[in-house]
Amino acid sequence: MRLVPWLYLGAAFVFIYLPVAALVLFSFQESNLPVPPFQGPSLRWYADILGDDDVMQALAHSLMVAAGSSAVACVLGFFAAYGLARHVLPGSAFLRGLLIAPLTVSYLIVGLGLLIVIQRAGLGLSLMTAGVGHVVINLPLCFAIIYASMGAQQQNAERAARDLGADEFRVITLVTVPMLAPAIAAAFFLSVTLSWDEFIISFLLTRFDVTLPVEIWSMLRSGLSPRLNAIGSIVFLVSVTAVLILEILVFRKRRP
Amino acid sequence: MSRSAEQRRGWGFVAPALLWTLAFFVLPFAVMGAMSLATLEGRTLVWGLSLANYAELAEKAYLWRAIMVSLEITVTVTVVSVVLAYPLAWIIAFRVPARWQRLALLLAILPFWTSYVVRSYAWLLVLAREGVVNQTLMTLGLISEPVTLANTRFATVTGFVHFFVMLLTLTIYANLIQLSPNYRRAAMDLGASAFQTFRHVILPLTLPGIVTGAFLTFVLCIGDYVTPQILGGNTELTVPQVIMVQLGRRADFPLASALAIVLMAIVTVVYLLSARWLKLDRL
Numbered sequence: 001m002r003l004v005p006w007l008y009l010g011a012a013f014v015f016i017y018l019p020v021a022a023l024v025l026f027s028f029q030e031s032n033l034p035v036p037p038f039q040g041p042s043l044r045w046y047a048d049i050l051g052d053d054d055v056m057q058a059l060a061h062s063l064m065v066a067a068g069s070s071a072v073a074c075v076l077g078f079f080a081a082y083g084l085a086r087h088v089l090p091g092s093a094f095l096r097g098l099l100i101a102p103l104t105v106s107y108l109i110v111g112l113g114l115l116i117v118i119q120r121a122g123l124g125l126s127l128m129t130a131g132v133g134h135v136v137i138n139l140p141l142c143f144a145i146i147y148a149s150m151g152a153q154q155q156n157a158e159r160a161a162r163d164l165g166a167d168e169f170r171v172i173t174l175v176t177v178p179m180l181a182p183a184i185a186a187a188f189f190l191s192v193t194l195s196w197d198e199f200i201i202s203f204l205l206t207r208f209d210v211t212l213p214v215e216i217w218s219m220l221r222s223g224l225s226p227r228l229n230a231i232g233s234i235v236f237l238v239s240v241t242a243v244l245i246l247e248i249l250v251f252r253k254r255r256p
Numbered sequence: 257m258s259r260s261a262e263q264r265r266g267w268g269f270v271a272p273a274l275l276w277t278l279a280f281f282v283l284p285f286a287v288m289g290a291m292s293l294a295t296l297e298g299r300t301l302v303w304g305l306s307l308a309n310y311a312e313l314a315e316k317a318y319l320w321r322a323i324m325v326s327l328e329i330t331v332t333v334t335v336v337s338v339v340l341a342y343p344l345a346w347i348i349a350f351r352v353p354a355r356w357q358r359l360a361l362l363l364a365i366l367p368f369w370t371s372y373v374v375r376s377y378a379w380l381l382v383l384a385r386e387g388v389v390n391q392t393l394m395t396l397g398l399i400s401e402p403v404t405l406a407n408t409r410f411a412t413v414t415g416f417v418h419f420f421v422m423l424l425t426l427t428i429y430a431n432l433i434q435l436s437p438n439y440r441r442a443a444m445d446l447g448a449s450a451f452q453t454f455r456h457v458i459l460p461l462t463l464p465g466i467v468t469g470a471f472l473t474f475v476l477c478i479g480d481y482v483t484p485q486i487l488g489g490n491t492e493l494t495v496p497q498v499i500m501v502q503l504g505r506r507a508d509f510p511l512a513s514a515l516a517i518v519l520m521a522i523v524t525v526v527y528l529l530s531a532r533w534l535k536l537d538r539l
Contacts (some may be wrong), residue, residue, distance in 0.1 A: 012340070015421075016418065019375065023377070079273065080270050084269075095274065098274070105285075106479025108479050108499065114280060116513070117284045199482055216374065216377070
């Protein structure tokens, strides 16, 4: 009986890691099919995709969109949080609700709405439009994370700075931002992870230049391939790295 | 600083985010609503206040079927995920030693952070005809012919459950760990069995965490296009898949918009039903 919890934990981990293990293991497959039996290890498919211009370009696009949209979302989210936490505004509960609202709507619907407006306005689709969509979905998270960490402690430091003659700009750059750095960084890396992995908005809102998940999607049409395993493993590795950075930031913050 | 100047300054800080949300979220949403009331005549779009697209949902069997398929899959996924995640969260919270808990939790949800596309593809590797499961079963001699696992509802549900077990483990763990151990001790002291303690003390106290996680699961699951498209194949279509078909082949934006509004309506109903226990701000 005492073993049951540990068996359950083990079984859960097998279930959780089975697809990841299959993905990573068969990315080192020698032959053309990423299925058992395993033959290898071989770096053939990594060499293959690293030499593939389309894939490498899509990867660069993904990094650009992720970094750009996350930076914009963090800046907008920070200012909105500062405005709402430090100033008494009429209807502030409604404003908070409005800023958080995109979280409750599925990405498909956010993308569809933007697609309709962009087409009606006669504008073209590009990485920029996908980036705009990513800001829409990440802004609520950035706002919520930064708003939640704006406590009385920072406010006292801000008041002290103001009493000592600092103007608003100095208060923000010298007091508020440094004190909130862990929260801002956490918001940024969370956004990067979500944007990096996001598919449906990018799929709807890009045309010629695409992001990596969209490129993977179009490669999927030709079925199982070790190339896809290799790209998928790289995508997973990047996400995990961002999450580990996030974890370290949040974990550090909790320690006194 | 006077009150109004102070307010103006506050608005200045909020304005950029507010305008962004209004321009790129509220406006598109309103246009989508209007679009759902427009109609297509041939290839030209006619704006209006027609309920024709909504009437089509009731008239055309495949549209109605898609709504049912989406609901069936989403409810199955939500229930199975809660049932599987609860014990996992429990074990991590109460059986794993405190210093290893954070690591165990991090590991348990690490694959959560892969894109839908990559995760679904990875499940395809596992479930395909020549895939890991079939090959293993055949090597063990348990089956002689490969079993069809991919391109079925089973595959879609498996892919979803994998994702949402991780999400729910996180929300339920967060809830369990906040419980004071005194509740359990008190129940035990008063003579409750382990099961009674769970049923009458722990379960009611963790209901908000369960409902919050289940709500998120419902919302994300019913709106996802990738998982059913890659793992379910085209044997049966969910609402997001039908929306994408309307956008692609037929460029029928009005019908796609109406379907999107229906999805929103379903989510709103579920939100209202679970609002009593939802603690979205505690996430």
